Amino acid sequence: MANDALALSEIDAFYGDSHVLHDVSLRLGDGRLLGLLGRNGAGKSSSMHVAVGLLPPRRGAVTVYGRQVTGRAPEAIAALGVALVPQGRRVFKSLTVRENLAVAGRRPRGGLPMLWTLETVATLFPRLRERGKQIAGSLSGGEQQMLAIGRALMSNPRVLLMDEPSEGLAPQIVAEVMSTIRRLKAEGLSIVLVEQNAKLVADVADDIVILNSGRVVVEGSAADLRRRGIDLRQHLGIY
Amino acid sequence: MDMSLTLVLAVNSLTLGGLLFLLSAGFSLIFGLMKIPNLTHGSFFMLGGYVAASLIGWGVDFWSAALLSGLLVAAFGGIVERLILRRLAGAELAQVLVTLGLSFMVADVCLTVWTGDPIRIDTPSALRGATSVLGVAFPAYRLAISVIAVLFAAALWALLDQTRLGAMIRAGVDDPAMARVVGIRVSRLFTLVFCLGAWLAGFAGVIGGPILSVYPGLDQEMLPLALVVVILGGSGSLLGSLVGSFIVGFLYNFGQALFPELAYVVLFLPMLVVLVLRPQGLFGRQAG
Ligand SMILES: Nc1ncnc2c1ncn2[C@@H]1O[C@H](COP(=O)(O)OP(=O)(O)O)[C@@H](O)[C@H]1O
Ligand SMILES: [Mg+2]
Numbered sequence: 001m002a003n004d005a006l007a008l009s010e011i012d013a014f015y016g017d018s019h020v021l022h023d024v025s026l027r028l029g030d031g032r033l034l035g036l037l038g039r040n041g042a043g044k045s046s047s048m049h050v051a052v053g054l055l056p057p058r059r060g061a062v063t064v065y066g067r068q069v070t071g072r073a074p075e076a077i078a079a080l081g082v083a084l085v086p087q088g089r090r091v092f093k094s095l096t097v098r099e100n101l102a103v104a105g106r107r108p109r110g111g112l113p114m115l116w117t118l119e120t121v122a123t124l125f126p127r128l129r130e131r132g133k134q135i136a137g138s139l140s141g142g143e144q145q146m147l148a149i150g151r152a153l154m155s156n157p158r159v160l161l162m163d164e165p166s167e168g169l170a171p172q173i174v175a176e177v178m179s180t181i182r183r184l185k186a187e188g189l190s191i192v193l194v195e196q197n198a199k200l201v202a203d204v205a206d207d208i209v210i211l212n213s214g215r216v217v218v219e220g221s222a223a224d225l226r227r228r229g230i231d232l233r234q235h236l237g238i239y
Numbered sequence: 240m241d242m243s244l245t246l247v248l249a250v251n252s253l254t255l256g257g258l259l260f261l262l263s264a265g266f267s268l269i270f271g272l273m274k275i276p277n278l279t280h281g282s283f284f285m286l287g288g289y290v291a292a293s294l295i296g297w298g299v300d301f302w303s304a305a306l307l308s309g310l311l312v313a314a315f316g317g318i319v320e321r322l323i324l325r326r327l328a329g330a331e332l333a334q335v336l337v338t339l340g341l342s343f344m345v346a347d348v349c350l351t352v353w354t355g356d357p358i359r360i361d362t363p364s365a366l367r368g369a370t371s372v373l374g375v376a377f378p379a380y381r382l383a384i385s386v387i388a389v390l391f392a393a394a395l396w397a398l399l400d401q402t403r404l405g406a407m408i409r410a411g412v413d414d415p416a417m418a419r420v421v422g423i424r425v426s427r428l429f430t431l432v433f434c435l436g437a438w439l440a441g442f443a444g445v446i447g448g449p450i451l452s453v454y455p456g457l458d459q460e461m462l463p464l465a466l467v468v469v470i471l472g473g474s475g476s477l478l479g480s481l482v483g484s485f486i487v488g489f490l491y492n493f494g495q496a497l498f499p500e501l502a503y504v505v506l507f508l509p510m511l512v513v514l515v516l517r518p519q520g521l522f523g524r525q526a527g
Contacts, residue, residue, distance in 0.1 A: 180333050
């Protein structure tokens, strides 16, 4: 649909000869939060890499607000307002915290007010302000996650993709990250939240897709799945 | 060795050090940031000198010729990077062979255009003669070269370390894929870095002209010196290039004066020692 913030349609993607996504379709509605679940190796990160242009699909289409971006360069897709908080955070380790944020800074599209700046990101994550001059590689895992989120916000995106933001973090930090996600959602951002932990997603997601071995095996609105009595955890092999 | 000879050698060392910095800073950036061992770098130096000699012959003044010649060399470097090296990303052996081959081609073309005779570039008039520092007379132009090198070192450091553009370049080195996802045009920035390196080499060739002249083989004489500098100082480190350049400047001049038959041993032995004991160079970051 044209008002989808992001859509992958019938995607087939490969790493060399290895076929990792089979006919995958995902739709992220405007202002909604899509929970993307699946166990390790299911193809969640690959789907995100297709969305941001890092893994050009061999078949299928990617659209951002109705605009075809299939096969376009990552920097071009970023300019359309898609930002990624990658798995493993991938902050620029030799840059300072401030530089990590500054290099990603970009005005929002269409003359909208500048929501996210060094100042507002530092207000969201006061820890980043304190550590502004520190080299990003020396931050703790939780701080790096905040930096990765802040860096994504600096581009003033319309679509935010978060790949396992809770991975490897202490429960208290996970709670902090989840409350940030809620807040961003309330501000109208369209979000894909990739997780292995179904519980985290069930609370915040409007829609849910479960991948298994590179295929979509479950999809629907969260309410719908609850009504149908589908146990997410069963599909994830986590008990 | 008497005092005045020592002084002359010291000044010559500073001069050569300054030239080597301008030459090797570009080599070091290109190698440190883009991982391209650019063996045409000596050709950029020589080409800069030749082009400027012609420009000056047509009536352009020295400093304009230096800037302009640098720009032409930068444009040439940009074409080489985009059309050829870009396609060989990650293939270091191919890059070595291609850039070496190109350097021979440039040498041939220069020989055809500028003949085999050395061409002198006149010292800019304002810097002819000597300046007196603490009562000792020094050739003004030679001192100016070291001053220019130090100023360029400061400017390059500010550009790379203190600006957003510099941070974007470093982000592109840290994680090129993620930098692109963040919206940084990494490929364009790397072309810019390559052009900047080529510009510096071309510019160095011009300002080296009044001292070295320009002649066939200058390229292959300068390249190994730049290699030694970068290995001593550590690739990608500007401070390393600066210190390495002056070390090599001194080793070269004093080595040739004191042990003329062992000049190359004096020059290359420290490089071997550093390679074996501290492969990342004196100021280089530990790999990985
Ligand atoms: N760079 C890569 N090269 C080759 N295979 C890869 C690469 N990245 C992931 N894969 C493979 O693709 C499949 C999907 O991986 P991924 O998308 O990372 O899964 P998830 O994020 O759901 O854990 C896995 O089988 C994985 O081994
Ligand atoms: Mg993953």
